[in-house]
Amino acid sequence: MSDAVRAGNAPVAVEVTQGKRYFWCACGRSAKQPFCDGSHQGTGLSPLPYEATQNTRVFFCLCKQTATAPLCDGSHKLDTP
Structure with missing residues (x-):
């Protein structure tokens, strides 16, 4: 098993539609961040x-360190200069 790769140092804002399912990239390798493209x-x-x-x-x-996946919890601020 591989560890997740950091895909960015800040969250990405997305307008979501009620009832629609989105598949968040947990591995960090997707070229379509923050969503999965099968790169996992x-x-x-x-x-x-x-x-x-x-x-x-x-x-x-996008940092893949959040405790509230898939949404940002500010974890990117804890481990970046």
Whole structure:
């Protein structure tokens, strides 16, 4: 099993649609961040589904260190200069 790769140093804002499912890239290797493109194959990691409960803007984590996956909890601020 591989560790997740940091895909960025800040979250990315996404306008989500109520009832739609999104698949957050948990491995950090996707070229379509913050969403999965299948790059996790062979890593032992899997994308995390997220279903929007309302039409709103959410902040998806890119550092892959969040405790509230797939949403940002500010963890990127703790380990960057």
